Amino acid sequence: MLALLAAAGCAGDDGGSASTSDGATMSTSTSGGTNPGTSAAGTSAGETTESTAGTSATGQASASSSTTGGATTGGPSSATETGASSGTGGAIAECEDWPNHPEWIFCDDFESDAPLVADGRYFEGEMPRVEGEGVGGGAAIEAAWSQGQVGAGGVKLAFGEVPDAYFDNGVRPGEHFDEIYYRMMLRSEAGWEGAPAKLSRATIFVDGSWSQAMIAHAWSHNTEPYLGMDPVRCVSGDAVVCSGYNDFANMSWLGFQLGDTPIFTDAYSDQWICVEVRVKLNDPGVANGVQTIWIDGALEVSSERLDFRGTYEGYGINAVFFENYWNDGAVKDEKRWFDNIVVSEAPIGCPG
Numbered sequence: 539m540l541a542l543l544a545a546a547g548c549a550g551d552d553g554g555s556a557s558t559s560d561g562a563t564m565s566t567s568t569s570g571g572t573n574p575g576t577s578a579a580g581t582s583a584g585e586t587t588e589s590t591a592g593t594s595a596t597g598q599a600s601a602s603s604s605t606t607g608g609a610t611t612g613g614p615s616s617a618t619e620t621g622a623s624s625g626t627g628g629a630i631a632e633c634e635d636w637p638n639h640p641e642w643i644f645c646d647d648f649e650s651d652a653p654l655v656a657d658g659r660y661f662e663g664e665m666p667r668v669e670g671e672g673v674g675g676g677a678a679i680e681a682a683w684s685q686g687q688v689g690a691g692g693v694k695l696a697f698g699e700v701p702d703a704y705f706d707n708g709v710r711p712g713e714h715f716d717e718i719y720y721r722m723m724l725r726s727e728a729g730w731e732g733a734p735a736k737l738s739r740a741t742i743f744v745d746g747s748w749s750q751a752m753i754a755h756a757w758s759h760n761t762e763p764y765l766g767m768d769p770v771r772c773v774s775g776d777a778v779v780c781s782g783y784n785d786f787a788n789m790s791w792l793g794f795q796l797g798d799t800p801i802f803t804d805a806y807s808d809q810w811i812c813v814e815v816r817v818k819l820n821d822p823g824v825a826n827g828v829q830t831i832w833i834d835g836a837l838e839v840s841s842e843r844l845d846f847r848g849t850y851e852g853y854g855i856n857a858v859f860f861e862n863y864w865n866d867g868a869v870k871d872e873k874r875w876f877d878n879i880v881v882s883e884a885p886i887g888c889p890g
Contacts, residue, residue, distance in 0.1 A: 632878055632889060641884040643697050643710050648677040648877055654693060657708045663693035671875050673723050673810055673889060678875040683868035690862035698856045702746030714854040717818040721886040722860060723810050723878040730807035731870055733758040736863035740817045742853050748783035752846040754817040754829045759796055763803045766796035767829050767839050769846065776849040797838035812888035822849040835888055
């Protein structure tokens, strides 16, 4: 199937800490532009992110959600499937239905074997595509750790209005997004042990040096097997104060929340888990930003009182990273897979 156009803190010891170095590094990709090289920044995350590839596509929409007092109701439905067709071997080839969903910004079901880093795909990434490991027996991208290994690759998607040609692979170019939803299907190998720290993040890049105006992290905490949210502001008033990628010394941490579904355990291994995240920027000068995480269509964590950007009104949300970074190293040799990734302007829901 032709692929169509178009994811620090509490993951370490102390989510609000800005005292230790994250040491984040980004690798080169096959596209042009400015690479940030090595960026040292202060938190307990201790992460070094390496990437090099792009991807294919996926999508669907469901009922809208509303957030009240930090609890989101009427959110994505785990039973919703909108026109998704079954590909070879029963794979859910959602991206074939993308033309019917203008709200989708990006879609990837990995049924294409085209390069990951390419026009309409990720600007960086390094995860192998594996046949037979995806939803319904299709393809997926794979993260494989050896015992003690920290990084196992990831993919980095940029979209909309971006500050540098390096990020621009033609995914809804020039558009401004103050609110996005993104969804992934995640499966861990049978007999899974341990909690990888990093899963995903949405952010605003403001220049070619990877300086950020905000970050909405979705990750676990230390060795706990739950997924949480850890939002960050990188502005003061209307000025971006973070310089370069993961400038922890200048981040304002807005409050970590940990869920209670133990998805990083053997009990949840060898099954597909649907993770959906909503990120909405605050109105300038008003602390009404939102971050919400649903697991299998059920609310996991949420806040609707976030001050992501102060009075900054420059770039909108323009990147989502999907990550595999284990702060303390994997406890044993093991694998996990991503499939059916969607980024959307509206709620998505889970594949049927």
